[in-house]
Amino acid sequence: MAGSIPASATVEPVAVAAAARPRRSVSPWAEAWRRFKRHRLAVVGLVLLLVMIAMVALGPMIWRVQINEIDFSARLNTPSARHPFGTDDLGQDILARLLYGGRISLAVGLAAMLMAMVVGVAIGAIAGISRGAVDAALMWLTDLFLSLPQLPLLLVLIYLFRDGLKGAFGPEVGVFILVVLVIGGFGWMSVARLVRAQFFSLREKEFVEAARALGASVPRQVVRHILPNSLGPVIVAGTINVAAAIIAESTLSFLGLGFPPDIPTWGRILFDAKEYLDIAPHWALFPGTAIFLTVLCINFVGDGLRDALDPRRVL
């Protein structure tokens, strides 16, 4: 009974009878995909997300308007055939800027998630496999990071290190590296705790004991046996992390402390647009909706994955 209630209410309560029927053996990934498909909103979210990724990846090749083409005769235009999303205060095309900025926003989200995953899995795995003092120290560090006020610290770090990195790598790459490092550096704690908890329970399982009895070294036990089995929750956490990183980047840019004005990420466009809210609301509405839709889709996909990747759940 406990397993039959999915975590999310938005999932369809499908017939449990399907599980009772004898099935052909399927690979775990095919099984996960079958479960994922049951979560209708997650599938919609996945499709929308793929469409959006395709748009920002290929869009600038099709919609060939320059992002910094200034046209004072077309200032603050409302959406029209020439400018489907309207123009900003310098007459720049908002659609072109959105497509370009989307690349950066999504890239920051993915890169920061990857960093958080790598750090989190490493720390969680080390803490989980080596009990005692190492575990206690690493968990103290994790708790310390969890109790830091993140946004203020993000702001402070960006403020302090922006000019140095800009000088070293150029404005675009420098800020990108800084933003990814800082956001990723604050996103690993939940992953570390998750991985540690998984390690604690998996470490004592029979199949790991069998591997140990066969003489597998500790690294081999971890890499071949424990880690693959703890991947499910990690993938879910990774998905949610992408959404959090996109929001964090947009927040920084929205506060005027992220990317410079000539790099129009979604948050930066909102920052520029907020002073013109009364005369040009479209300017703020399009990037805001883009952020919202992306985050919503990612969250739905994460919800679907949560249901799909938990093998104990009967779906």
Added chain:
Amino acid sequence: MGPYLLRRLLIALPSVLGISIVLFTVLALAPGDPFAEMALNPNVPPEVQANLRKQFGLDDPIWQRYFRWLLAMLHGDWGFSFISRVDVDKLILSRVPVTLAVIGASQVLALMIALPVGIYSAARPYSWFDRIASTLAFVGFSLPTFFTGLLLILLFSIKLDWLPFVYRADLAATGWDWWVQQIKQSIMPIAVLGLFQAAGWTRYVRSATLDVIRLDYVTTARSKGLRERAVILKHVVRNAMIPVVTLVALTMPQIFGGAVVTEQIFRVPGIGSLLIDAIQRNDTPVVMAVTFVLACLVIAFNLLADVLYGWLDPRISYR
């Protein structure tokens, strides 16, 4: 209870110290120097500069500077804001009440939405109410606060012209009128923060309640013939609230982050907008002190959560 509290306080202390070390190291490692601008000024001779640097101890090793700073902080000497021309502690003290009021009100709003909706959803899982509430909660926490803020301003200030979109600390009105204006200008900042938190917590309250509602003692209570209302309110909710309390305290860092954004959108003169102003004007003593105060507030709330946790759940022993 007493020894437990003391022990928790003693555990919190290293955290405060840890945070102060992290903060100080970050600031010390960062490029830039309070005297960098003066070095470019040809009117200040190099000897004077060197003397000033010596006087403020800028060339000492970093750990000496850290302890000097820590001692000064403990003595209540938080430095002087060269931009605003006041002592940093006075500046911060004048801003903290506004922030705490906005955060407090928004948390109350969030709990007033999240508790009833989450519990009702869990009492009737997969009903229409549950589905609509869950979908709305999903939408709610996918909407970033800065976008909700702009949407509310667009709707209520620009289109409908009901509410002011700039928060003013110096309202001209007095008496009854002051309260009306104060409430009108507080509605949007509180709503933005509160609704965002409510969305996240509703999901959590629902799942926490669902976990409890399936336990045997609830079935026992029902089979005794208690009314459903009594079963839910007296038996289920009490136990379901234990993890919720922890979550509420643990999301505090996030809430302070949200407060920074909201204060910036609505120009609320709180500690968050003070931080942004200070960053934009290179006012390092203020930046440092604000971040430290925020960190201490977060730790204080965590401590509060631990104490509440023990009080709510007698199964936890105060060892």
